[in-house]
Amino acid sequence: MPAQKPHNQKVVPIHQHEQATLNQREFLRRHPSSPAINRVFELALDYIQRADEAHKNGQKVVYGGGIFDSPLVHSYDAFPCVFTELGRLADDDSVSLAEDYFQIARETCSMVKATMGELLKRKDSFKRLINYCLFCEPYNTAFEVLKEEGFNIYSVDLPYRPAGVTGERFESLVDFAEVELRGLGEWLGGPIDEDRLRHEIRRTNQIHEKVRRILTLQVSNPDYIGTLETLFLWNGANHHYGAPKEFEEICDQLIQELEQYQASATPTNRVPVIWAGGRGQEFGLYELFDDLGGYISSWTMTGQLLRDFDEDLPPLRALAHNTVIGMGGPGGAKDTIPHLEKSLEETGAKGIIFYGYFGCSFSSVNFEVLRNHFSAKGIPSLILDGSFQIGAPTGQNVTRLKAFMEMIQ
Amino acid sequence: MTQEVVTDKPKRAGYFCIYTPIELITAAGATPIRLFKGGDADTVSSGEVHTRSSFCQFAQHSVGAFREGDPLYTSIDKIYHFNTCDQMKKAVEAIGEFFDVPYQMLCLPREKSRESSRAFMRREVEVFRNDVEGLTGNLVTDERLSEEIVKHNRARLWLKKISELRKRDEPPISGGEFLELVKAFYYLPVEKNLEQFEHFFRHLSAQEDTGERPLRIMISGGIIADGDNRLVDLLEKELGARIVVEDHCTGLRPFYYPISEDKTPLDALSDGYLDTAPCARMKPLTERLDFSEKLAQEYRVDAIVYVSLKFCSCYSISLNSFVKRFQGVGIPVLDISADYSESDLGQLRTRVGAFFELIKKGEKSASTKAA
Numbered sequence A: 001m002p003a004q005k006p007h008n009q010k011v012v013p014i015h016q017h018e019q020a021t022l023n024q025r026e027f028l029r030r031h032p033s034s035p036a037i038n039r040v041f042e043l044a045l046d047y048i049q050r051a052d053e054a055h056k057n058g059q060k061v062v063y064g065g066g067i068f069d070s071p072l073v074h075s076y077d078a079f080p081c082v083f084t085e086l087g088r089l090a091d092d093d094s095v096s097l098a099e100d101y102f103q104i105a106r107e108t109c110s111m112v113k114a115t116m117g118e119l120l121k122r123k124d125s126f127k128r129l130i131n132y133c134l135f136c137e138p139y140n141t142a143f144e145v146l147k148e149e150g151f152n153i154y155s156v157d158l159p160y161r162p163a164g165v166t167g168e169r170f171e172s173l174v175d176f177a178e179v180e181l182r183g184l185g186e187w188l189g190g191p192i193d194e195d196r197l198r199h200e201i202r203r204t205n206q207i208h209e210k211v212r213r214i215l216t217l218q219v220s221n222p223d224y225i226g227t228l229e230t231l232f233l234w235n236g237a238n239h240h241y242g243a244p245k246e247f248e249e250i251c252d253q254l255i256q257e258l259e260q261y262q263a264s265a266t267p268t269n270r271v272p273v274i275w276a277g278g279r280g281q282e283f284g285l286y287e288l289f290d291d292l293g294g295y296i297s298s299w300t301m302t303g304q305l306l307r308d309f310d311e312d313l314p315p316l317r318a319l320a321h322n323t324v325i326g327m328g329g330p331g332g333a334k335d336t337i338p339h340l341e342k343s344l345e346e347t348g349a350k351g352i353i354f355y356g357y358f359g360c361s362f363s364s365v366n367f368e369v370l371r372n373h374f375s376a377k378g379i380p381s382l383i384l385d386g387s388f389q390i391g392a393p394t395g396q397n398v399t400r401l402k403a404f405m406e407m408i409q
Numbered sequence B: 001m002t003q004e005v006v007t008d009k010p011k012r013a014g015y016f017c018i019y020t021p022i023e024l025i026t027a028a029g030a031t032p033i034r035l036f037k038g039g040d041a042d043t044v045s046s047g048e049v050h051t052r053s054s055f056c057q058f059a060q061h062s063v064g065a066f067r068e069g070d071p072l073y074t075s076i077d078k079i080y081h082f083n084t085c086d087q088m089k090k091a092v093e094a095i096g097e098f099f100d101v102p103y104q105m106l107c108l109p110r111e112k113s114r115e116s117s118r119a120f121m122r123r124e125v126e127v128f129r130n131d132v133e134g135l136t137g138n139l140v141t142d143e144r145l146s147e148e149i150v151k152h153n154r155a156r157l158w159l160k161k162i163s164e165l166r167k168r169d170e171p172p173i174s175g176g177e178f179l180e181l182v183k184a185f186y187y188l189p190v191e192k193n194l195e196q197f198e199h200f201f202r203h204l205s206a207q208e209d210t211g212e213r214p215l216r217i218m219i220s221g222g223i224i225a226d227g228d229n230r231l232v233d234l235l236e237k238e239l240g241a242r243i244v245v246e247d248h249c250t251g252l253r254p255f256y257y258p259i260s261e262d263k264t265p266l267d268a269l270s271d272g273y274l275d276t277a278p279c280a281r282m283k284p285l286t287e288r289l290d291f292s293e294k295l296a297q298e299y300r301v302d303a304i305v306y307v308s309l310k311f312c313s314c315y316s317i318s319l320n321s322f323v324k325r326f327q328g329v330g331i332p333v334l335d336i337s338a339d340y341s342e343s344d345l346g347q348l349r350t351r352v353g354a355f356f357e358l359i360k361k362g363e364k365s366a367s368t369k370a371a
């Protein structure tokens, strides 16, 4: 029997205004979706709890391992507890705690504040944290301050890669990253076990492959799972919520669901849109987007997040290489243009949504540059300023999103 | 890549940040110009069109100056940016993108004591040298570079010596005047400055004390831009205090340590600039706090005014650590979160006035943050 359309068959209706006050963790729990996606939500929800349990059971647990370094962390049998995930499901009180305790200015981006507040609340638990110097200023400074709370922080001193850096200079950055990652390895527990690292790289690539397959199936069957669900899936594409084996099984299950669904699916009326930039946790915005008949035909960040490690390179070099390329930040706006143009062409997207967090200087100029570039080509785009941690979308974002969707339809 | 046409007129290389080894620019026959104007609210609003509101006003002002066609800024042939904070990095990208100004972004490590970071910095300095050679069409020889290092060291030393005259109970030069000398360092040819600085030093050294001892203030924190005179004027002209030392990048800080004259010139520049008295974006933060404390002790300051521009993460997030450090040594700190608008001047006057009153009464716990 073909899979049902869980995306369109909500057992518990969630209305905008109700959702505004709903604790979003509860929202995830009661959100009906595909069986596989429900498992992803469960993994996301008890991720931090599992990290704590691992710590109690004597396993090495580190904050980090989010994007480039998860194979390295796994190769030391350590549990990667990604600090951004910690902030993601945090409440407003984490933000105010960070503001009060560290006297962090209100203007600072909520992603940093939510993370800092959560880390502070948890300062009696594990305290090892991996920082990358290519992260933004707020994170780098905040982590320096956090050291005063007894956190043991290793900073991989990799600078921001300027736009258009190639050839020898690019390799020089990779050389530097390699030495720095070796240092990280020492900090994690001693010399790097290259065979083990190679194995972890292979496993991560294999999971990337499956997530890519899911995204392709999802894009051609956008009625099956919604935007928020997709986001939670690929959030875990690198850190696997600390459970690579289970995450991979879930991917297999979801592929099966989507393939079954595809067999009897009717063509969609949804409008393809590209989502560029950050992934806020204003769940209502994603719900609204779906309700307004949109679907995300490409997430720019996934392009970077799902970049395979080069298995032909020595494993540490492969890791260093991906680290230098980084996510959306390094390389500036210009590096993002080819990716966006390709996505527009391949998916026929009708517009682009640029999502950034209040107070983020990283994204703001990038978005201005990109908006300029695409509007000159007649591609409509919308810049949304949101918050990182869970919460209701602002009225302004709701109104703007509605107007944008109306326009592109 | 922009085509660089070599002409006889010296090229003008603009830069924002003190981590830029200007000796390489002069050795290549170009003129270095530090772009550090600020303080004008209209220019800020103009820059905000491209940066949006989440930027410090110095970064916005920098973009705005290009947008408004400031002649100094538009005369620049190329910008060299050793990237420090995100906002300046993004401001430079915006300037390049929206006003077609060629720029070269260079990487600046943060963990300056690591061998790997130092080796990497050296490679970036080489990239910088090659680029300035391309801009000017002149080769930078070791010999020329050594000469420039010596000259710039001498200028730095004069500024440091002039600053040290402020260690006297009655400093012969005000903080406002010292900032004028710093401007000269950044805007005028080094040869000219050498003459002037020496002359100025001799003149100031000869001044006699009258026995007065004004309230001695250190200004610390983010940039005090050329044109942002409000605070300095308030402290010195209105409230009669004396700024005896600056722990920021347009005051004494960049002149504190010389560049080694014993190493090969590229190594000297790369190590020397990494080891300059640290800005808050460098790691570890404790090293920056150590330096601030050293300066405050050395200049026997009564109090510190810590200024961070709104939206500046480097200086605002580290503020609390700063205040705690100085509470530990009994020096009160007043923190000011500033921008270039005129509206909060009255409030500023009241806060600084009240702070000074407390200090005069001998209140060591006058600090405004860090419970």
Ligand code: SF4
Residues within 6 Å of the ligand: A109, A110, A111, A112, A136, A137, A138, A139, A278, A357, A359, A360, A361, A362, A363
């Ligand atoms: S959103 Fe911007 S400011 Fe916030 S953590 Fe990310 S890069 Fe930094």
Ligand code: SF4
Residues within 6 Å of the ligand: B056, B057, B058, B059, B085, B086, B087, B088, B222, B223, B309, B311, B312, B313, B314, B315
């Ligand atoms: S004041 Fe802060 S944000 Fe602004 S340029 Fe300086 S370090 Fe960067």
